[in-house]
Amino acid sequence: MSRLEICFNELKAKGQKALVPFVTAGDPSGSFTLSCMHAMVKAGANVIELGVPFSDPMADGQVIQRASERALDAGMTLVGVLNIVKSFRKTDQKTPIVLMGYLNPIEFMGYEAFASEAEIAGVDGVLTVDIPPEESKELTQAYKAHGIAPIFLLSPTSTVERIKKVANVAEGYIYYVSLKGVTGSANLELSEINEKVSIIKQHTNIPVAIGFGVKTADIASDIAKIGDAVVVGSALINCITDHDGTSKAEQAVFDLLNSMRLAMDANATK
Amino acid sequence: MNDSEKQAAIEDYNLPDDTGHFGPYGGVFVAESLMESIEELNNAYKKYMQDPLFLKELDADLQNYVGRPSPVYHAERLSVENGGAQIYLKREDLNHTGAHKINNTIGQALLAKRMGKTRIIAETGAGQHGVATATVAARLGLECVVYMGAEDIQRQAPNVYRMKLLGAEVVSVTSGSQTLKDALNEAMRDWVTNIDTTYYIIGTVAGPHPYPAMVRDFQTIIGREGRQQMLDKTGHLPDALVACVGGGSNAIGLFYPFIGDKSVDIYGVEAAGLGIETGQHSAPLAAGRPGVLHGNRTYIMADDNGSIIETHSISAGLDYPGVGPEHSWLKDIGRANYVGIKDDEALDAFHTLTMVEGIIPALESSHAVAYALKLAKTMDKDQTILVNLSGRGDKDIFTIAKLEGIEL
DSSP states (O other), X not given: OOHHHHHHHHHHHHTOOEEEEEEETTSSOHHHHHHHHHHHHHHTOSSEEEEOOOSOOTTOOHHHHHHHHHHHHTTOOHHHHHHHHHHHHHHOSXXXXXXXXXXXXXXXHOHHHHHHHHHHHTOOEEEETTOOGGGOHHHHHHHHHTTOEEXXXXXXXXXXXXXXXXXXXXXXXXXXXXXXXXXXXXXOOHHHHHHHHHHHHHHOOSOEEEESSOXXXXXXXXXXXXXXXXXEOHHHHHHHHHTTTSHHHHHXXXXXXXXXHHHHHHHHHO | OOHHHHHHHHHTOOOSOTTSEETTXXXXXXXXXXXXXXXXXXHHHHHHTTOHHHHHHHHHHIIIIIOOSOOEEEOHXXXXXXXXXXXXXXXXGGSGGGBTHHHHHHHHHHHHHHTTOOEEXXXXXXXXXXXXXXXXXXXXXXXXXXXXXXXXXXXXXXXXXXXXXXXXXXXXXXXXXXSHHHHHHHHHHHHHHSTTTEEEEOOSSOSSTTHHHHHHHHXXXXXXXXXXXXXXXXXSOOSEEEEEOSSOHHHHHHHGGGTTOTTOEEEEEEEEETOGGXXXXXXXXXXXXXXXXXXXXXXXXXXXXXXXXXXXXXXGGGOOSOOOHHHHHHHHTTSSEEEEEEHHHHHHHXXXXXXXXXXXXOHHHHHHHHHHHHHHHTSOTTOEEEEEEOBBSGGGHHHHHHHTTOOO
């Protein structure tokens, strides 16, 4: 069984939902990211999403765009992200790691080379924002051959036909984008999210994670009632930038995540 | 590809395929949030391009509003002074708003209206596509927002003011390199956020399918007219076609109707900036490699890690790190030749055409003129070259005056 499957099974047995933090690797430095990953696990994170910085992040809002720019300016690359994962795995073999980014850096490395390197580094899943299932056959085959889960997005505009297409190829979990817009956008409509996630659940057995717009412990708790996992990204990056990537930043990330963890677990015991 | 594979690809040229691919290029590389809208657009595009009423309205607008057909002009004095082949200019600069861009914006705006969209967004580099979009939005009574890189807003102030006069909101984009590619990113973000009401008019043959095919189809009027006009004027097809290539919409508009005409050589001219060897250029076909940017697979300019690098051209309209995917395929199969013209060569051609023919070309189009002048010298004087004069240069006089140390 894969790390992702074990993780979700264990949570299910405990009646808990997964807390999935996202940070951009290398913002503001690779060493900060590595240290922050361990802190996030201590705060109660179950899966870590690492953003691979790219110059043209079309689906991201201001916060993650700027994080990408800072990481690239600091010299972060796809190889650098894999090295962070390798270092993380020296002391943590349990927490699943998912890389999230855009296709071009992977195209340049080559699908097979990337999948193979990612497997060696200890990556569990890859979500490539700008490759829908229609274009992903070759890439998905490379991932599956190396035990890496291809993770796909679904959105409020996805029709049942599209949900089926994604359910056919996705492994690990499906990432439901909770709103029309880019990462870090405005308000969430819980009833709409609930309705759509119920439809998705009719077509897949793998977990459904929900993200885009999760900013506070209260929202995390509400979202955890609907999905199997809650993804939080821009709010964490704001913690990092507010404290210029210092040890205070790590503490701020820890505090926000930990408050989400507690709020989500309060659901489970209610 | 070997020669017989290339030959076969040219013989039965009918692209893109059903999934929007030109060989390995093109396709739909966007986030899931856009997939349904792109499908909706694709269906509308397929439906209305077969609809006689839609085509009739488009034709009427092209004739009465844009001023088509644009003439083909024999630049006799230029041809004699230069020596070699006869140079003919397809005068897209004479269109309403001063460039070929309106051929596409009028088509897409009519499509947007048929689709029930009330808001139009666009990206722009030099501002020509922004102006052409703001123009048709004003005419059709649609709300219009144009995204433009902060640096380009500085370089192209007159066009920014034109767009505002036309009622458009111009949004300054300060992310990334603050140029065309970043404006495109920002327009995509707007589209995904306002998807129910909004139609995104992409200005070139890039973006996800169906844009490269659709924009081409709206621009092929250039080549269809030009082909017939050359037959009428000279009794035969031109020996060569020349057009500048940024994203490549004016070029594909000219080239496409000639792809099956083996006797016609095709030249796309990229901006070689300060020289390919300096790295300061906008020539992905000459110096880039295949990758994925802005929704399609095509030749792009990126570093070894896959991040897009900043480009340079004296002409804002050519300052783009990608190129339409069909050009990538035409390069690979050898049907079109892609060449480079440097900033200073384009400037020389700008002055030459202005002085010798009394036509002030856009800096973009000056790249095509510059290459045509070189090419003509290698040909006989009874041979012909058809150059796409894709835009007029009024917008560029401030840039040129500044370069020459003149204050206006």
